[in-house]
Amino acid sequence: MLKPLQKVEQPVLSKVGTPQLLGVAWYLLLGLPAVIYVLLTPRWSLDLDEIYTLRDSSKTLLQIFGYEKPLYYLICHGLLKIGLPDPLAIRLPAAIAAGLLAPVTYGLVRRYVSYQIAVCTAILVAANPWYFQLSQFGRFYSLVV
Numbered sequence: 001m002l003k004p005l006q007k008v009e010q011p012v013l014s015k016v017g018t019p020q021l022l023g024v025a026w027y028l029l030l031g032l033p034a035v036i037y038v039l040l041t042p043r044w045s046l047d048l049d050e051i052y053t054l055r056d057s058s059k060t061l062l063q064i065f066g067y068e069k070p071l072y073y074l075i076c077h078g079l080l081k082i083g084l085p086d087p088l089a090i091r092l093p094a095a096i097a098a099g100l101l102a103p104v105t106y107g108l109v110r111r112y113v114s115y116q117i118a119v120c121t122a123i124l125v126a127a128n129p130w131y132f133q134l135s136q137f138g139r140f141y142s143l144v145v
Contacts, residue, residue, distance in 0.1 A: 035099070046087055050138040053090050076138070090138030098135030102126040
């Protein structure tokens with residue numbers, strides 16, 4: 001004899017759990033300084049080291065590939081070619097890297113360690129003045145620091 005079919009509840013995809021909302025909130029909260037920094041960057045004048053970055057990034061691609069560490073100069077070269085103002089084009093790669101470090105750190109630590117340690121680590125990274133001071137310079141070492 002056949003049994004009557006039972007109705008199986010399908011999961012609702014629109015429901016978002018509390019941990020997921022908190023994760024999104026952390027990414028937004030920790031990424032907000034990057035947005036503010038990118039908006040304020042063109043107002044500051046270039047430092048002496050950044051003038052060298054501007055000079056080196058303005059050269060031809062063949063000359064840039066001759067450098068020992070060409071990645072930062074290639075990125076700045078592309079940003080200058082699309083017409084961004086000089087201070088923004090020189091500092092934007094470092095600003096993006098600095099702004100993404102806290103959310104990326106949070107995501108990695110949460111995945112491999114725990115939620116509580118991830119929150120503490122992300123706050124420490126986001127509040128580290130030394131890191132953000134160095135990330136304001138438009139030099140190739142800004143991506144590494």
